[in-house]
Amino acid sequence: MPQSVYLNSPDWEDYALLDSGDGQKLERFGPYTFVRPEPQAVWHKALPDRRWKSAEAIFQPSNEENGGHFEKQAPIESRWPMAYKSLRFWAQISSSRHLGVFPEQACHWDWIQAQVSAAGRPTQVLNLFGYSGLASLAAARAGARVTHVDASKKAVTWARENQDLSGLNDRPVRWIVDDAVKFVQREGRRQARYDGIILDPPKFGRGPQGEVWEFYKLLPALLQACRQILSPEPLFIVLTAYAIQASPLTLYYALQEALSGLGGSQVAGELVTIERSAGRCISNALYSRWKAS
16 A cells, blocks of 8 residues: 655745644735635644734635635735746736645655656656646746646736746746647647646636636546556656545545556655744645656
8 A cells, every 4th residue: 555645845934834724724925814614624723823913814614615815914016926946937916715826836846846857858747737836937947848728818828927036037838728638638649748737626617718627537637648648768757636525535546547557756745835833734735756766
């Protein structure tokens, strides 16, 4: 049975999980602190109430899944720059609880850069469900030619703005608004090939033409389609999942089945964030990663 490996991202300067408890978490994104819901935090807060009350905004959830709004308690810019190592990107509040970056994924960005750099040859990387583009930019900074796909035109525009902010406009990145499954299937018919694939599919979503994405129904078919567009000497695949009722084993075996016969090594586990107040871990997502031997 595969062991679950917990990964965290200790090198952040512009982000910190300051505290958690009583169903919430207190975080710093750049110059601002936010209170967001965290159902896993069934313990008590470690920091005093005055620290929590000093947050610039508190997210008030609605009855809809991921719906709600940020209630400002102090002035906040409409968007503000943040950095992770050499990457630069814009953060902003919106009608969802997300701010444009998933800090726990920084360990993936470092790992992807390491795989591309170690290859010592030209590499093609595909990022599906690419959101604001930080994984794409990490791969591009390491020297890969990147194809970034997301169903949201707004997200792709945001990602391109992050490319500009990071000073990576000279790097070869294709920005594409499309349904991930349809795009991969078309790439297969075109006989396109990729050395690395990054997948961060949502639990549920819709494509630009109303295509419906359901994680449990479509993930196996998507992984099989991804297998068909891997290059003869592939480097890696990264699969991450949020808000699903599963364990790391779910992603491990799904990816293992799709990559049967390729050899290499595979791990699975959880992406965690460690709070600064009491050292407790919040599990943010499940993942599985494969790399060539």
